[in-house]
Amino acid sequence: MQPAFAAALLDAEHAVPPGLLAADPAERFAVYRNNVVSGLGRALANGFPAVEAIVGAEFFAAMAAIFVRVSPPASPVLLDYGAALPDFLNSFAPAAELPYLADVAQLELAYTRAFHAADAQPLPADTLGRLTADRIGAxxxxxxPSLQILRAAYPAATIWAMNTGRLPLAEITDWSAQDILVLRPQYGVDVVILAPGEAAFLTALQAGSTLGEAAAAALDAAAIFDLGPALAALFMRGAVTACHDSQEDP
Structure with missing residues (x-):
């Protein structure tokens, strides 16, 4: 009965599940179905406020109703619900004129995940000054654990900031791609537009590369990458929780 109930709950074309105890099962079930779909839609709106601001509440509600039916929650915990929304938006024809929408949704997912990530104490910013130059590369x-890197094809961080009140609404003149860092070193989530090469640098560090190896990867991605400022920014942003020689266990 559970599969039939779940299928009917998200699709009005399905027959009402048998065995429901109500004076008018079809009417009661329709009300329940509407409440579930609208409730999930509100959960999506809470998780994607910039997307909703861009398309408008009415458009978002209609889009969410479709998304809920094709991508219902896989868990009763709604914290990460909407993980499939960026891919959905990429193929959602009514939003075709807003090709940056999926990037903004991906940024909002990263923001939520960073907000709820595990806590960890960053190393003090002056730690870098105590490292000797001949040791740094190894x-x-x-x-x-909250750190995430996004490679957006559009200026998603700027669009997101304008649609969440962090920046005033204004015409965007530079539609270049943005590499974006999302991080919660303490209590608030930071969204930072990265300099050329920094995304490759951070991605390599996340994969376990040494600082020297990560710097080489960054230079391959962007010849203007400068390790000094990138390292300083890494510590100043509270992104590093530990450092150790490459021969040591983490």
Whole structure:
């Protein structure tokens, strides 16, 4: 009965599940179905406020009703519900004129995940000054568990900031791609537009590369990458929780 109930709950074309105890099972079930779909839609709106602001509440509610039916929750915990929304938006024809929408949704997912990530104490920013130059290249670092890197094809961080009140609404003149860092070193989530090469640098560090190896990867991605400022920014942002020699266990 459970599969039939779940299928009917999200699709009005399905017959009402048998065995329901109510004076008018079809009417009662329709009310329940509407409440479930609208409730999940509100959960999506709470998780994607910038997307809703861009398309408008009415459009978002209609889109959410379709998304809920094709991608119902896989868990009773709604914290990560909407993980499939960026891919959905990429193929959602009514939003075709807003090709950046999926990038903004991906950023909002990263923001939520960073907010709820495990806590970890960043190393003090002056730690970098105590490292000797001949040692730095062989070091590996542990990055904060909230840290996420996005490679957006559009200026998603700027669009997101304008549609969440962090920046005033204005015409965007530079539609270049943005590499974005999302991080919660303490209590608030930071969204940072990365300099050229920094995304490759951080991605390599996340994969376990030494600082020297990560710097080489960053230079391959962007010849103007500068290890000094990138390292300083890494510590100043509270992104590093530990560092150790490459020969040591993490």
């Amino acid at each position: 070091l590996r670092v542990n990055l904060h």
